[in-house]
Amino acid sequence: LGGGYHYLKLNGKWEPQESTYPNLPFDFHVGRGQIYDNQGVITEFIDNSMPFDFEDISFDMLNGDTTVIAITMHVENWFKNPHEYDHDVWGGYIMNNQEAMQVAVDNSHDVFSVVVEEQP
Secondary structure: OOOOOEEEEEEEEEOOOOOOOOOEEEEEEEEOEEEEOOOOOEEEEEOOOOOOOOOOOOOOOOOOOEEEEEEEEOHHHHHOOOOOOOHHHHOOEOOOOHHHHHHHHHHHHHOEEEEEEEEO
16 A cells, blocks of 8 residues: 555544444545556555645743643544535545545645644
């Protein structure tokens, strides 16, 4: 599966729209992607890493100061903006599905927020 490295792993359950089986498991995992030819042979690897830019965050620390840095992951944002992620479309396991992993990569832009609280 693309070398085995995962950039993201979220596991949970979802309730399919058209199913008698509630609470199906999902593994929302993103790793190095693969493109296959029509015979199932890997023709290309895709870097699905997700850089996060916190350039607007800065702080200074002096000896004896305490700085609290709170990094929050807004889990719901993995599943929206700019793409609505639908488990009924992509299924519960996406590691071999580059198109589904690309949705997660595209949605990663606003998943994390950072707050810095300096306490002199």
